[in-house]
Amino acid sequence: MGRERTIAAVATPAGTGALAIIRISGDEAFEKVSKCLDPAEKFHKAEPKKISLFKFKRKDTGEMIDEVTVIKYRGPSSYTGEDMVEIFCHGGPYIINSIIKELIYNGIDGARKGEFTRRAFINGKMDLTRAEAVKSVIESKTELENKIAVRALSGEYKKKIEKWREKIVEALVQIETEIEFEEDQDIELENKEKRDLLELVRVIGEDLKRREKIKEIEGGLRVVIAGPANAGKSTLFNKIVGYERVLTHHEPGTTRDWVSEKIYIDGNELILIDSAGIRKTENPVEMEGIKKSNEEIEKAGLVIWVSAADERIYEEEKEWIEVLKNRNTIFLLNKVDKKINGEKEKFFKREKINPELVSLKNELNLTDIFNQISNRVRNLNESIEIPDMIGNMRQEKIAEEMMEQIKNAINNWERVEIAAHYLNTALESVEEILGKRDNEEVLNRIFESFCIGK
């Protein structure tokens, strides 16, 4: 502190709203803001963290720009750790600009991107995992993203990483003692440290696997509608998306390519994919479509198999159903308003599958389908385990390196100097995750991706 400029920025989104927030942080925050407030005396005497009403004035004319409410925070008990002021003004662009202008006119600087959070980090109010989480929280678009971000924000990642940092330090201390006193060590103790490190490798490995799972559904869980041609797949797609996007037609094979749509169900992001019908064909364009369908089914998190009740069952369909019954699949028997094909019914029974009986055309049991999809997606999302300590790409990359370093240390356990070298490097990595090592470039990269006012 002390050497820092006093900074100001709007913290709320651009545009017109009822209210806006302007934040000021720095040693001179109280003094400089007080010059714009009427009565200034009331501001000076105001109890920190308590909101009160003021006139925000122009310095030159003394005219009021707006009636505002103001909270002051006495550092270190503030977001940045410095003295801070929050001004709540009416949310009009002219007012916001005029207030910022007056603040600048009074010697306060415009804040750079992420400068408030950067100061919070530098002043020890939060480690780097929590600072990064601020951005992730704001940018989260789904329940899962929100969960991960909020967990990091609340400091859980930090706590776990600190705990593992301790284990590395303990192992290092033990190894370095060994270097000094050579072979005087208790074998029990040695094994405890080694066991801890092996456990750490396991935990990191697990976390990296969880990250892979999460990355798979980043941008949306893939829900693929599949089945024989003309069974009603595109009709279902349209019903789910809620409007007519695909040409639904009675000629088999109408949907040659797959179409997709991003949808949200209960706060979960899905990519709904309508695939080409599974059927034998000589037409090269259709064959291409079917190949693509197969690929989509392979990548799907959830498959909705649509079959027409009144059509006979072909070999290709049987093969697919046998594969899909062991995967996450909803089976629909559509067109149940027509006569159900006996052979198809028998096949489902033999395979012990109870398909949902629906008529998409008549919207029969449509709500059941929606509920099923919603349940499956919820279950899928709930089954996804959130990593214990790795929240983003930067942390993942460092964790991968760290795991290798610890493995190397374990493999060289008897060659104490080498083990010590690897453990020291691992320690550097873990401290890099927390941001304990100064690295201007990394900090710049992180905070410049923030919005202004955060």
Place this chain on the structure above:
Amino acid sequence: MGRERTIAAVATPAGTGALAIIRISGDEAFEKVSKCLDPAEKFHKAEPKKISLFKFKRKDTGEMIDEVTVIKYRGPSSYTGEDMVEIFCHGGPYIINSIIKELIYNGIDGARKGEFTRRAFINGKMDLTRAEAVKSVIESKTELENKIAVRALSGEYKKKIEKWREKIVEALVQIETEIEFEEDQDIELENKEKRDLLELVRVIGEDLKRREKIKEIEGGLRVVIAGPANAGKSTLFNKIVGYERVLTHHEPGTTRDWVSEKIYIDGNELILIDSAGIRKTENPVEMEGIKKSNEEIEKAGLVIWVSAADERIYEEEKEWIEVLKNRNTIFLLNKVDKKINGEKEKFFKREKINPELVSLKNELNLTDIFNQISNRVRNLNESIEIPDMIGNMRQEKIAEEMMEQIKNAINNWERVEIAAHYLNTALESVEEILGKRDNEEVLNRIFESFCIGK
């Protein structure tokens, strides 16, 4: 209170920012919000108007959606006059939506447009002129609009209108006493009331005139660049606007039609207009352009006359300069890098005009021009008187009616019953301005034009 729903809305603009504000108002605000906050106990015990940190949780899973800060306001000491809560969360759309969803899930309703301010009005926290001012403050785009809106917001209009309401009531009391006791009255007293009413008519008339002035520059003060063809008008226009918008060409008469651009100088909204050159022509298209130029000059709040130093002075220019020297005009002598035409120099001297000597091409003295424009606009704006009590169209319309009613009352002063009738109608009008008379339709119209969250 009591019968009202508890309502919630985002008060900050849509979009992504560092922070957002969610407001809740109503009898059950504390109880219902507390169900989402962890620790709830801390919220119950929290001192009103003091900000503190909480976890905002999902009701069903208990999982945290965000770390938020919260202020509670105990009615009537709040914006709406009811119990209120303000939640400050991270400014991401997913978070905002999730929090609103949880509040609704807990039995809070989504607020309608302007519902918070409507409640403030209904609960007597503000009269209608101040409620309207909330919207004007948010929507103000210039210093002048801001000044007017802020004056109304601070209650100055209300105070003045209340004072005049008193005068009408006093006159009414006097007249009605006269009706009862007939002719027993003191002539002195009668004249005082009448004088007050005459003064009120004068004040309203003045205010209506000020409104006219303001309406003239609503949407921007008109600044017209005029002068002979090829003197550098379009070059100046471009320099002011800051980029090339008009084709600048050496053939006289290039700018056939006028072009305009909305610009802001020191928070003042201007419409800068580039007009066709003033010169004799037989070409009907050019004649049309010159006619339009003349009209624009007539309507201008400020004229910038651009003349080329090296060209001789024609009769048309002399005529214009003689007219314009008595109006708000800046005279420029452009191209002073060339030889100044003696006749033109002599004419300016004779007319006692000191033109600014500039070279637009070489950007000589360009800053002087900008400063001059800025000064003139500031002076013009400062010379505009702000109405004492009429802030918008609705108020203006009622004030016009009211003025007529008072005039009628004065003209019928001796016919006491008629005068009383007119004064009663005037009283209704003044109370309509303040919103003292319930008129659901008017209130709906006013508050439905608000944004949600205000």
